[in-house]
Amino acid sequence: MLEDADEGGVRLWHLVKASEEPELPKHRRGSVRERERAKAIPEIYLTRLLSMKGTLQKFVDDLFMVILSTSRPVPLAVKYFFDLLDDQAGQHGITDPETIHIWKTNSLPLRFWINIIKNPQFIFDVQASDHVDAVLSVIAQTFMDSCTIAEHKLGRVSVTYCCTPETSPATSRWWKGRQTISASDQEMNSALAELSRNHSGGLNYKVALHELYKYINKYYDQIITALEEDPMAQKMQLGLRLQQIAAAVENKVTDL
Numbered sequence: 001m002l003e004d005a006d007e008g009g010v011r012l013w014h015l016v017k018a019s020e021e022p023e024l025p026k027h028r029r030g031s032v033r034e035r036e037r038a039k040a041i042p043e044i045y046l047t048r049l050l051s052m053k054g055t056l057q058k059f060v061d062d063l064f065m066v067i068l069s070t071s072r073p074v075p076l077a078v079k080y081f082f083d084l085l086d087d088q089a090g091q092h093g094i095t096d097p098e099t100i101h102i103w104k105t106n107s108l109p110l111r112f113w114i115n116i117i118k119n120p121q122f123i124f125d126v127q128a129s130d131h132v133d134a135v136l137s138v139i140a141q142t143f144m145d146s147c148t149i150a151e152h153k154l155g156r157v158s159v160t161y162c163c164t165p166e167t168s169p170a171t172s173r174w175w176k177g178r179q180t181i182s183a184s185d186q187e188m189n190s191a192l193a194e195l196s197r198n199h200s201g202g203l204n205y206k207v208a209l210h211e212l213y214k215y216i217n218k219y220y221d222q223i224i225t226a227l228e229e230d231p232m233a234q235k236m237q238l239g240l241r242l243q244q245i246a247a248a249v250e251n252k253v254t255d256l
Helices: 026-067 076-091 097-107 109-118 130-146 167-179 185-198 205-218 220-229 231-236 238-250
Strands: 002-004 009-011
Touching: 026 109, 026 130, 076 097, 076 185, 097 109, 109 130, 205 220, 205 238, 220 231, 220 238, 231 238
Parallel strands: none
Antiparallel strands: 002 009
16 A cells, blocks of 8 residues: 555555556546556457467368368369479479468469458458458468468467467378379360360350460560470470461561
């Protein structure tokens, strides 16, 4: 207990004073009490945060298990693209497994699934509030961390979403399943031909070709150089065919 000369009595303190700031005039004590009350709010919400985490944990785990499931066959396009990244790494002398893993992670889990998790309105007729959007961002960050091969060292300052022991083994199985199956060019061409036949009436192929050509036109010189240096492309005369297409579309100067 401490004497309070202003109020003519004593004041009770719980073990230590709540604030070590110097005493302020009487008319300003209300603001001090408000600041002290604000300091207590994070501690109050910590228990609510842990309770909410326990409530949502099962649903988050179920979502990750569905995304990382190995019970379904690997889509041929995904496997073919991952094989392409492996081939590119070999051609450029990149042997660091972490670099190749980052390529694959950025191409599918982060580019596709993170977008879906953070923006459910892409596939559902819902409108996420600011609070829900913040929660979805945390879940997306958790999924992003689970896709990395770096070890997460937990400490006193670690955020709560890092505690995901069930996710890492599932992620490892998912990546392993995509490394054991190969996809050949013939299989990919057959799959694309079948896809084209099944959707021949519902897609405007001219628009798709135009969008593809916009990308080709942006990197035209680099693509022509790469096609002329690649033995397979030389055999199929892909560089010459691209020059013919460019001449027809934009009257580009060719070597014809």
